[in-house]
Amino acid sequence: MKFIPQHLGGAYLIETERKQDDRGWFSRTWCKDEFLQIGHTGEWVQHNHTLTIEKGSLRGLHYQLLPFAEIKLVRCAVGSVYDVIVDIRKDSPTYLQYLGVELSSSNGRMLYIPEGFAHGFQTLEPNCEMLYCHSTAYKPGFEEGLLFSDPALKIQWPLEPTVISDRDKNHPLIDNTFQGLIFNI
Numbered sequence: 001m002k003f004i005p006q007h008l009g010g011a012y013l014i015e016t017e018r019k020q021d022d023r024g025w026f027s028r029t030w031c032k033d034e035f036l037q038i039g040h041t042g043e044w045v046q047h048n049h050t051l052t053i054e055k056g057s058l059r060g061l062h063y064q065l066l067p068f069a070e071i072k073l074v075r076c077a078v079g080s081v082y083d084v085i086v087d088i089r090k091d092s093p094t095y096l097q098y099l100g101v102e103l104s105s106s107n108g109r110m111l112y113i114p115e116g117f118a119h120g121f122q123t124l125e126p127n128c129e130m131l132y133c134h135s136t137a138y139k140p141g142f143e144e145g146l147l148f149s150d151p152a153l154k155i156q157w158p159l160e161p162t163v164i165s166d167r168d169k170n171h172p173l174i175d176n177t178f179q180g181l182i183f184n185i
Helices: 032-038
Strands: 002-005 012-015 018-021 024-027 046-052 058-064 072-078 080-087 098-104 110-113 117-123 128-134 143-145
Touching (some): 072 080, 080 110
Antiparallel strands (some): 046 128, 058 117, 072 110
8 A cells, every 4th residue: 555645634545556367456455554654553443334326415524523533544445436524623734624535446545534634525426335444433422514515615526516415514614613623733
């Protein structure tokens, strides 16, 4: 695996290496020893798999509050998505900046998302499947979100959104009362 640091501190785009032969290909998506290169020493305690049916659907932008903030490792197993993270670490030099990358079954890339980021994605084709590893289990009552269309974020989604959950449509706008999350960065 090749770990490519991103402009949002602690985030990495990960390029997997595919070993190919007449049968197809093989790719490693997790190796404890390799992830030590970027300082990841924790464990994955939850693994989720989603199917999003319609092209242009949007999920997010989600995060968990302290003390249940989480590290995520995400990849697109089927189809392609525009994956977005937003830095919500109050004392970060990149506070409220975002990163958008294409993850697809064909490019095999993964995104490592440190604590203190909101996460979401938009499907670029129908029937996309995403796999997520989480460092902390989901805790009801500790999940929050940012509005995907908040003008303060200036996210350039590649497609006009087609399907969005009621919850994701109703996240509040960022204003002067939004405090972000406080982490030692």
